[in-house]
Amino acid sequence: MRILQLIYETPESPFGFGGAGVRAYEIYRRLKKRHDITFLALKYRDVRDGQHDGLQHTFVGIESKSLSWSVLCYTVKAAKFVRRHGDAFDIIIENFLPATPFFSRFLTKTPVVLQVQGIMERHSLKKFSLFYSFPLFLVEQFYPLLYRKFIFVSPVTKEKVLAKVKGAVALCPVIPNGINDELLDVPAEDDNYILFLSRIDIYTKGLDLLVRAFEKLNEEFADIDLVLAGYEFDPFDALVSKLSPAVKRRVRYAGFVAGQEKVRLLSRAKFFVLPSRHESSPISILEAAACGKPVLVSDIPELQFVEENGFGLCFRSGSVDDLAEKMELLIEDPSQRQRMGGSGKNFAKNFSWDTIALQFEDALRSVVASPR
CATH class of the missing domain: 3.40.50.2000 (Glycogen Phosphorylase B;)
Structure with missing residues (x-):
């Protein structure tokens, strides 16, 4: 499969590398011999496109010290990339963050899966100023409703998100995180x-x-x-x-x-x-x-x-x-x-990355086999 993964964090990024990034690299480094994988990631100073750890990386956005400005520009340019090149892939995985609403499902004919790590709910309103928190809160409320194919990391998050989704859902497995x-x-x-x-x-x-x-x-x-x-x-x-x-x-x-x-x-x-x-x-x-x-x-x-x-x-x-x-x-x-x-x-013992990578691969294959 030709897989496009939208995820802003990479190991050397000055803006941090968290659980979502660790999960992506642990899974895809186990799949890279069987599939053509591209990471569409946030650009930062002196980074260059190319192979990193055997995975193709394309960096979009601007070279800025500001996280907010970098994320905004990344979101816009990543969406443009999907619109221009999305049809060249068999499947697209979009990591859900309220700060990066790509609307990728509407930009390409390629099936898009929304991977949901977690949700902040009203905590965003408590953590950030209203200027930042209110848009994040609103996006988190409506954005998952636009999708019909999901991968969840937590069964609790799955229950919370799907309680708001109206209509039939084509894909919604829980594929947890793992260990080496x-x-x-x-x-x-x-x-x-x-x-x-x-x-x-x-x-x-x-x-x-x-x-x-x-x-x-x-x-x-x-x-x-x-x-x-x-x-x-x-x-x-x-x-x-x-x-x-x-x-x-x-x-x-x-x-x-x-x-x-x-x-x-x-x-x-x-x-x-x-x-x-x-x-x-x-x-x-x-x-x-x-x-x-x-x-x-x-x-x-x-x-x-x-x-x-x-x-x-x-x-x-x-x-x-x-x-x-x-x-x-x-x-x-x-x-x-x-x-x-x-x-x-x-x-x-029940959470080996080797097993989880196979579960992830099976979920993607099922979407490619029945894309609609």
């Missing part, structure tokens, strides 16, 4: 730190809640650190600016990590924490589980599977006190951490 099988063989250690591994996004990821909860544990567990790792969407210094000096010294930022450094951080942590206010299906949860680490998450519907499957705990979303209490429970009970870690490994 090598993580299952990593020996678990137990160093004196708690790990957060995701985008440094204070509102979305609930990092304000996390540092306040950690501060509550300061006197009783003065030998334990909090390590944050991930792309710095919000300034780390702003996050810790109001902490006391004693606590601030024990909150460390490891930067954006990948490869063996990420494995090292995961495998040695006491437990993994992700206190998000809204989410889809974070890869980092599966990776932590694969490394035998218990997981502590907020009790939003998208993350309740952690506690339901016995490899972690949920705290009441937004509650600093409950988050601190659950952190204390995990710190004080090594046997519980070990039990949850074992359950996590068993759970993660």
